[in-house]
Amino acid sequence: MLLLILKRIGLGLITLFIVSLITFVGVEVLPGDACTTYLEREAYGAALDACIKRLGLDVPAYERYLDWASNVMRGDFGYSLSGEMPINEVLGPRVKNSLVLASVSILIGIPLAIVLGIITALWRDKLPDIMISTITIFSMTIPEFISATLLILIVAIWLGWLPGIVIIPSDATFYELLSNIILPVVAISMIMTAHMARMVRSSVIQVMASDYVQMAILKGVPYWKMVFRHVLPNALLPAINVVALTIAWLLGGVVVTEVVFNYPGLGRLVIESISNRDLPVVQALAIILASIYVGINLIADLMTLMLNPRLKSLQIRK
Amino acid sequence: MNEIIERVKNLSIGFNSQKGKQISILRNVSTNIKKGETVGIVGESGSGKSTLALAMMGYIKQGLFPLKGECLFKSEDLLKMSSRQLEKIRGRKIAMIPQNAGQALTPNLKIGYQIDEALRLHTDLNKTERDKKISELLNKVRLPSPETMAFRYPHELSGGQQQRVAVAMALAGKPDLLLLDEPTTGLDVTTQAHVLELLRFIAKDTGTSMIYVSHDLGAIAQVSDRIVVMYAGEIVLEGPARKILKEPIHPYTYGLLKSIPKLSLAGLPASMPGSQPQPGSINEGCSFYDRCNLATDNCKKNSPSLEYIKELDTNVRCFNYKELINQNNNLQTSITKKSNNSEANEVLKLKDVSISYAKQKFFDQLLNKITDQNPTVKDINIDIKKGETIALVGESGSGKSTILKSIAGLLKTKDGQIKFENDRILSSDLKMRNPNDLRAIQLIFQNPDESLNPNHTVEQILSQPLKLYFNLSGEELKKNIIDLLKKVRLGEFYISRYPRQLSGGEKQRVAVARAFAAKPDIILCDEVTSALDVSVQAAVLNLLQQLKEDLGTTYVFVSHDLAVVRAISDRVAVLYQGRLCEIGPSQNVYKFPSHPYTEVLLGAVLEPDPDIKPKLVAEDIVEEKPPEKGCSFQGRCPRKIGDICNSEVPPWQIGENGNAIRCHINIEELASLQQ
Numbered sequence: 001m002l003l004l005i006l007k008r009i010g011l012g013l014i015t016l017f018i019v020s021l022i023t024f025v026g027v028e029v030l031p032g033d034a035c036t037t038y039l040e041r042e043a044y045g046a047a048l049d050a051c052i053k054r055l056g057l058d059v060p061a062y063e064r065y066l067d068w069a070s071n072v073m074r075g076d077f078g079y080s081l082s083g084e085m086p087i088n089e090v091l092g093p094r095v096k097n098s099l100v101l102a103s104v105s106i107l108i109g110i111p112l113a114i115v116l117g118i119i120t121a122l123w124r125d126k127l128p129d130i131m132i133s134t135i136t137i138f139s140m141t142i143p144e145f146i147s148a149t150l151l152i153l154i155v156a157i158w159l160g161w162l163p164g165i166v167i168i169p170s171d172a173t174f175y176e177l178l179s180n181i182i183l184p185v186v187a188i189s190m191i192m193t194a195h196m197a198r199m200v201r202s203s204v205i206q207v208m209a210s211d212y213v214q215m216a217i218l219k220g221v222p223y224w225k226m227v228f229r230h231v232l233p234n235a236l237l238p239a240i241n242v243v244a245l246t247i248a249w250l251l252g253g254v255v256v257t258e259v260v261f262n263y264p265g266l267g268r269l270v271i272e273s274i275s276n277r278d279l280p281v282v283q284a285l286a287i288i289l290a291s292i293y294v295g296i297n298l299i300a301d302l303m304t305l306m307l308n309p310r311l312k313s314l315q316i317r318k
Numbered sequence: 319m320n321e322i323i324e325r326v327k328n329l330s331i332g333f334n335s336q337k338g339k340q341i342s343i344l345r346n347v348s349t350n351i352k353k354g355e356t357v358g359i360v361g362e363s364g365s366g367k368s369t370l371a372l373a374m375m376g377y378i379k380q381g382l383f384p385l386k387g388e389c390l391f392k393s394e395d396l397l398k399m400s401s402r403q404l405e406k407i408r409g410r411k412i413a414m415i416p417q418n419a420g421q422a423l424t425p426n427l428k429i430g431y432q433i434d435e436a437l438r439l440h441t442d443l444n445k446t447e448r449d450k451k452i453s454e455l456l457n458k459v460r461l462p463s464p465e466t467m468a469f470r471y472p473h474e475l476s477g478g479q480q481q482r483v484a485v486a487m488a489l490a491g492k493p494d495l496l497l498l499d500e501p502t503t504g505l506d507v508t509t510q511a512h513v514l515e516l517l518r519f520i521a522k523d524t525g526t527s528m529i530y531v532s533h534d535l536g537a538i539a540q541v542s543d544r545i546v547v548m549y550a551g552e553i554v555l556e557g558p559a560r561k562i563l564k565e566p567i568h569p570y571t572y573g574l575l576k577s578i579p580k581l582s583l584a585g586l587p588a589s590m591p592g593s594q595p596q597p598g599s600i601n602e603g604c605s606f607y608d609r610c611n612l613a614t615d616n617c618k619k620n621s622p623s624l625e626y627i628k629e630l631d632t633n634v635r636c637f638n639y640k641e642l643i644n645q646n647n648n649l650q651t652s653i654t655k656k657s658n659n660s661e662a663n664e665v666l667k668l669k670d671v672s673i674s675y676a677k678q679k680f681f682d683q684l685l686n687k688i689t690d691q692n693p694t695v696k697d698i699n700i701d702i703k704k705g706e707t708i709a710l711v712g713e714s715g716s717g718k719s720t721i722l723k724s725i726a727g728l729l730k731t732k733d734g735q736i737k738f739e740n741d742r743i744l745s746s747d748l749k750m751r752n753p754n755d756l757r758a759i760q761l762i763f764q765n766p767d768e769s770l771n772p773n774h775t776v777e778q779i780l781s782q783p784l785k786l787y788f789n790l791s792g793e794e795l796k797k798n799i800i801d802l803l804k805k806v807r808l809g810e811f812y813i814s815r816y817p818r819q820l821s822g823g824e825k826q827r828v829a830v831a832r833a834f835a836a837k838p839d840i841i842l843c844d845e846v847t848s849a850l851d852v853s854v855q856a857a858v859l860n861l862l863q864q865l866k867e868d869l870g871t872t873y874v875f876v877s878h879d880l881a882v883v884r885a886i887s888d889r890v891a892v893l894y895q896g897r898l899c900e901i902g903p904s905q906n907v908y909k910f911p912s913h914p915y916t917e918v919l920l921g922a923v924l925e926p927d928p929d930i931k932p933k934l935v936a937e938d939i940v941e942e943k944p945p946e947k948g949c950s951f952q953g954r955c956p957r958k959i960g961d962i963c964n965s966e967v968p969p970w971q972i973g974e975n976g977n978a979i980r981c982h983i984n985i986e987e988l989a990s991l992q993q
Contacts, residue, residue: 209380210421211416211417211418211421211422212421212422212423212424212425214377214416214422215414215416215422215423215424215484216424217377217408218372218375218377218408218409218413218414218416219408219409219413219414219435219436219439219487220404220405220406220407220408220409220410220436220439220440220491221405221409221435221439222405222439223401229424229427229435230424230427233426234424234425234426237426307426308426309425309426309471309473310425310471310473
């Protein structure tokens with residue numbers, strides 16, 4: 001078991017190494033370097049030389065990679081170009097903001113998705129299923145920038161209940177954030193919940209049709225007891241990996257939603273740093289997002305392994 | 319004894335077709351189950367036997383509903399009960415033992431919990447009493463170390479053990495009626511015989527009534543007092559087990575019994591033409607009319623009703639049953655097959671073949687070091703003559719399919735050589751074989767549902783080998799396809815059908831045709847009849863034999879079913895744990911002296927005859943790995959003589975009948991022991 005965990009961690013580290021190489025090479029092969037893209041028209045003469053010197057662009061690429069990589073391993077991403085401040089300081093609040101947005105969405109979305117998925121599966125093709133399924137399919141198919149814009153239009157502009165745009169600085173406190181994130185959370189969880197509810201629904205339906213559920217019924221197990229003891233543990237197991245992917249997607253990829261709501265999270269930072277040609281920040285973000293994906297998937301794999309007796313004993317026997 | 323505990327009255331169950339028509343799969347079924355009695359319900363797939371059995375627990379599968387009639391359990395109609403009321407009956411009054419216990423036990427719950435659940439629901443015992451009861455039950459179904467068994471998960475048990483757990487679970491509520499839905503199907507022969515023996519013991523010990531549903535007349539014969547034969551959703555014959563099996567007076571039952579291969583008969587079983595009608599396709603007349611050789615015009619127009627014949631104590635649904643009375647001698651006959659020319663040349667030789675599933679470590683591979691000293695299959699030497707049918711028999715894990723795969727080139731051998739025609743070595747890597755060798759060796763798989771592409775028509779399926787090996791196209795291709803269909807007795811109109819539009823037997827015929835399309839020298843048959851119904855199995859066996867006699871093909875036939883092997887093969891090789899135990903002409907392998915493992919296998923075969931009981935001479939332990947040294951069968955051998963069996967690989971001895979046996983016991987001594 002321990003060997004397996006170590007193996008998985010090792011594989012994760014290799015993945016990260018490859019990601020870092022790709023981003024580094026990607027930045028290298030772009031025409032020009034960090035200084036020319038940043039200085040733009042002023043990129044000549046003394047200013048350019050100073051910049052090159054300051055960023056250490058005069059040493060060979062592999063040395064710079066090693067240097068950068070060893071710094072990253074120590075937790076130091078270097079300096080951002082546009083803000084000319086340590087990237088760690090730029091990232092810190094953004095990571096926190098994204099975490100808040102993601103965790104609130106997860107805390108609301110996942111339980112809701114599971115409950116909806118179970119309801120639709122147990123009342124399959126009956127009224128509750130038809131109603132919920134229509135809504136989930138609907139919210140799955142609308143792109144998030146449309147649903148987000150509609151939410152702003154209806155709730156913020158027509159009804160005037162909530163602020164339409166988040167106008168707080170990126171280092172706002174948790175409480176300040178909370179009142180501002182209701183609409184983004186709704187926009188995000190709509191899609192996320194819909195996807196996961198569909199997943200849970202088909203998984204529960206599949207388990208309900210299994211021989212062991214029929215056996216439990218024929219054994220005289222009362223309906224709800226059967227659902228909770230025989231169906232759900234087996235049906236929700238495959239959902240863990242989907243949940244993990246969703247969480248990773250939330251932390252990094254809700255770019256559109258963050259931009260629409262002007263939310264100061266990681267997703268918006270990606271857009272900002274790309275449009276500012278702030279290559280060191282882009283590099284840092286790529287590594288951070290990759291680590292989140294790798295880490296969460298690792299946790300999900302291990303959880304599946306722990307919870308599934310079949311896989312567990314298989315591993316122990318080996 | 320005569321108290322009736324469940325009575326089914328005029329029960330019809332059906333579904334609504336897409337056209338809105340009501341289609342019934344059970345039609346007007348009536349039967350009674352008496353206290354302490356075991357009733358066997360037998361029929362082929364689609365006969366409605368499982369639907370009937372489940373309805374007797376008040377359970378109707380999704381999509382189906384009762385059209386009329388009732389299921390009275392102690393005079394209460396189960397079909398009208400609420401789910402609350404049913405929960406009180408299921409598991410407590412009527413309990414179920416499912417077909418595939420491996421899938422019917424909830425994977426995330428421990429064995430102990432699942433039995434405990436039944437106890438909690440259906441008894442008033444407290445925790446300590448229940449714990450005691452659990453080990454009592456596990457003990458009763460003869461599971462090893464019942465104390466620790468409770469803490470295991472279902473997947474940690476072998477198939478036979480899982481089935482025993484299911485039995486223990488069913489017994490937990492002390493039911494009056496046990497319902498067994500194909501409880502031994504899918505188990506190995508020896509395990510099956512042991513589970514049946516256990517069930518017989520339980521029936522006797524507890525006085526529980528049993529309903530035993532199976533397609534296997536051999537298993538039914540061993541347990542039943544009374545037999546109900548179902549065909550196309552109707553009961554066609556019902557009576558005392560011995561009468562039904564020895565003097566079947568319904569033409570379907572008669573044909574069914576004749577189509578079962580028997581150990582005592584060397585030839586092929588007779589097959590029944592046609593297949594069971596689909597639900598909803600029967601309009602008027604007898605449902606068996608198309609396949610019946612006693613049918614008259616009357617049978618076409620009028621459907622016979624179930625008639626009670628007093629002197630035989632039997633219900634029969636046939637106008638012409640009288641013609642079958644006293645025809646029982648005819649049952650013990652078979653179609654003799656042409657035996658092959660034993661002077662023929664060898665076409666395929668396996669020399670010292672070993673196959674290992676263990677993955678070689680990367681560095682060992684580089685150093686070409688062999689790490690697995692105990693491979694799955696070891697030292698197989700078989701010479702196969704042109705035009706013969708050689709069978710590889712053994713239980714699951716015996717390596718028979720593994721050997722087949724490596725002949726086909728799907729699995730690399732670790733050691734040894736496979737030689738084809740004139741001692742030319744065949745590469746064990748498929749990619750290294752030349753196209754002609756690939757053509758010469760074809761494979762037919764067990765399950766035609768999985769081996770035929772569901773999105774291809776029969777034409778596309780059969781045209782692939784013809785295009786690939788012979789570059790045929792256009793009219794010529796079409797002509798060849800029709801010829802092939804004719805060879806497997808399928809009409810020209812099948813050409814545009816998809817696999818889903820064919821019955822199981824027809825699908826397997828298409829698979830056979832595909833193999834023959836390549837004009838192969840050798841056809842490898844991997845359990846080709848075990849997914850088929852008996853009557854269809856007989857037809858496919860006859861077809862294979864006919865094709866072989868016409869075309870001179872060589873078959874390597876893998877099967878777990880000794881009776882089927884007896885019917886089709888010229889020579890038999892018996893395998894245990896990937897090692898050869900015995901090999902010889904089939905009539906001799908089925909005669910003593912035999913290798914002790916062959917003896918165990920032969921003893922466990924279930925014959926459709928209540929007077930032939932299986933002989934259980936060895937435990938049905940499942941061994942995960944072959945022993946490191948000595949005889950492969952040492953762990954289970956009933957005739958083990960001592961340390962020599964554990965330490966030395968036994969020598970080959972050739973008996974006077976020409977069968978070679980690998981055993982430490984002298985062959986004459988074996989002969990006298992087995993008399």
